[in-house]
Amino acid sequence: MSDTLTPKQRQVLEAIRRFQQEKGYPPTVRELAELFGQLSTAGMHKILMTLQEKGVLSRREGTKSRSYHIIGEEPGEGPAGRARPCPIIGEVVAGMPELALEEREGDLYLDSDWVGKEDIFLLRVRGHSMIDADIRDGDLLAVQITQSCRNGEIIIALLDDEATVKRFYKEKDRVRLQPENQTMQPIYIPIDDPGFRIIGKVKGLLRRYH
Amino acid sequence: MSDTLTPKQRQVLEAIRRFQQEKGYPPTVRELAELFGQLSTAGMHKILMTLQEKGVLSRREGTKSRSYHIIGEEPGEGPAGRARPCPIIGEVVAGMPELALEEREGDLYLDSDWVGKEDIFLLRVRGHSMIDADIRDGDLLAVQITQSCRNGEIIIALLDDEATVKRFYKEKDRVRLQPENQTMQPIYIPIDDPGFRIIGKVKGLLRRYH
DNA sequence: GACAAAAGCAAACATATGTGCTATATTTAG
DNA sequence: CTAAATATAGCACATATGTTTGCTTTTGTC
Numbered sequence: 430m431s432d433t434l435t436p437k438q439r440q441v442l443e444a445i446r447r448f449q450q451e452k453g454y455p456p457t458v459r460e461l462a463e464l465f466g467q468l469s470t471a472g473m474h475k476i477l478m479t480l481q482e483k484g485v486l487s488r489r490e491g492t493k494s495r496s497y498h499i500i501g502e503e504p505g506e507g508p509a510g511r512a513r514p515c516p517i518i519g520e521v522v523a524g525m526p527e528l529a530l531e532e533r534e535g536d537l538y539l540d541s542d543w544v545g546k547e548d549i550f551l552l553r554v555r556g557h558s559m560i561d562a563d564i565r566d567g568d569l570l571a572v573q574i575t576q577s578c579r580n581g582e583i584i585i586a587l588l589d590d591e592a593t594v595k596r597f598y599k600e601k602d603r604v605r606l607q608p609e610n611q612t613m614q615p616i617y618i619p620i621d622d623p624g625f626r627i628i629g630k631v632k633g634l635l636r637r638y639h
Numbered sequence: 640m641s642d643t644l645t646p647k648q649r650q651v652l653e654a655i656r657r658f659q660q661e662k663g664y665p666p667t668v669r670e671l672a673e674l675f676g677q678l679s680t681a682g683m684h685k686i687l688m689t690l691q692e693k694g695v696l697s698r699r700e701g702t703k704s705r706s707y708h709i710i711g712e713e714p715g716e717g718p719a720g721r722a723r724p725c726p727i728i729g730e731v732v733a734g735m736p737e738l739a740l741e742e743r744e745g746d747l748y749l750d751s752d753w754v755g756k757e758d759i760f761l762l763r764v765r766g767h768s769m770i771d772a773d774i775r776d777g778d779l780l781a782v783q784i785t786q787s788c789r790n791g792e793i794i795i796a797l798l799d800d801e802a803t804v805k806r807f808y809k810e811k812d813r814v815r816l817q818p819e820n821q822t823m824q825p826i827y828i829p830i831d832d833p834g835f836r837i838i839g840k841v842k843g844l845l846r847r848y849h
Numbered sequence: 850g851a852c853a854a855a856a857g858c859a860a861a862c863a864t865a866t867g868t869g870c871t872a873t874a875t876t877t878a879g
Numbered sequence: 880c881t882a883a884a885t886a887t888a889g890c891a892c893a894t895a896t897g898t899t900t901g902c903t904t905t906t907g908t909c
Contacts, residue, residue: 435855435856438855453663453664453713454663454664454665457704457896458897459895467856467858468857468859469859470897471857471858471859471860471898471899471900472855472856472858473856474898474899475855475856476856478898479855491864491865492863492864492865492896493864493865493866493897494667494704494705494866494895494896494897495704496897512722512748537750537752537753538721538750538752539750540747540748540749542747542748543747543845560773563770563774564773565773583848630848631848633845633846633847634848635753635845636773636843636844637753637844638792638841638842638844645876645886647885667867668866668867669865669866669867679889679890680866680867680868681868681871681886681887681889682885682886682887682888684867684869685885685887686885686886687867688868701895702867702868702893702894702895703866703867703896704867704894704896705866706867
């Protein structure tokens with residue numbers, strides 16, 4: 430089908446794609462016409478009709494504004510629908526869960542298919558205390574903010590205003606925090622310890638090689 | 640600033656965010672009004688004005704259609720601009736670099752700020768041969784397709800139609816492939832070995848916890 | 850050159866969308 | 880309770896955008 434397109438029609442199609450990509454919303458007929466330096470909208474409109482007849486362009490219902498889109502690249506089914514910004518936190522600071530934005534290093538867009546749709550932030554790992562879990566210094570941990578976690582999950586917790594990464598095990602009347610580094614001993618905490626607070630659980634890990 | 644928002648105003652803001660997220664373009668005033676079951680656009684319009692005064696909402700120039708957007712979440716600066724789809728390959732198969740799409744498990748959107756803008760695919764790690772590099776069975780490796788790589792980089796290579804993950808070192812007249820697992824010996828390959836081919840180098844790692 | 854398809858311009862028109870009024874209910878703060 | 884702020888409806892109007900008509904120019908083909 431697309432092999433029957435004229436050069437001009439390809440250019441228009443490509444312009445629509447780029448506009449949606451860069452701006453984040455579809456163009457109007459006039460905006461397209463201006464992009465090609467045309468003084469009238471009629472010509473562009475005719476091209477758009479042809480592209481629809483040829484089955485490569487579509488639009489939402491009726492004659493709504495900014496409704497043209499390339500078939501197979503519907504806005505919302507693309508990156509915008511799955512990617513979500515996640516703040517990178519250099520350090521977990523007491524005073525959460527306001528997520529101390531002072532420590533914010535920036536955002537990273539993550540695929541919600543991979544990391545889920547719940548509240549997430551990225552925590553940069555410092556030190557080698559998790560080396561037995563194959564977590565390295567400098568890695569980013571995707572942390573889902575939650576207070577409920579199950580046995581064996583890796584959690585981020587505040588212990589007397591100090592943040593730690595540990596495996597979580599709930600025992601009779603206490604909580605056992607198991608370090609992954611075998612040279613370190615587990616920590617036991619009474620369930621009602623006021624200095625203990627769970628920030629969230631680790632859902633993913635990101636590492637970058639240079 | 641945002642602490643002075645009324646519940647209704649928060650809801651509207653959240654609706655704008657979700658609309659842009661799901662549809663891929665900003666809503667009209669009437670579409671917003673309908674979302675809240677209102678018969679008039681006047682109320683919604685007033686709320687939008689208030690949100691602008693409070694500095695959380697903005698719009699493109701003039702009075703264009705579908706131009707409202709949340710400040711800090713401008714469409715185009717968001718997911719669509721940085722996220723890029725990367726195919727997940729279950730196994731590196733001989734016959735690359737056509738990237739045997741049969742083995743394709745799907746796509747994952749990755750942030751180009753993190754993974755770069757070059758050709759990338761994701762390779763699922765099988766086995767524990769890279770455990771000393773803290774790479775686990777099931778991890779995803781972000782592989783940049785290239786033939787040029789420097790000493791010490793982790794590469795994906797084809798050796799007699801078999802894919803391996805190794806550290807790359809170029810020596811005088813041969814290439815040394817160093818496994819990360821200390822129980823395994825390095826492999827030496829003449830530079831002109833026809834059965835040897837570099838697929839690409841590892842730029843990142845993704846792990847998911849359950 | 851004749852011809853048809855594609856592309857362009859100008860001007861109008863129809864619909865979609867943004868904005869501005871008035872009036873009335875509902876909520877909130879004091 | 881009262882007053883202010885907020886939210887709603889209904890209507891009118893201005894601008895933005897989509898669509899159509901008629902004509903001219905360009906382009907490629909026979």
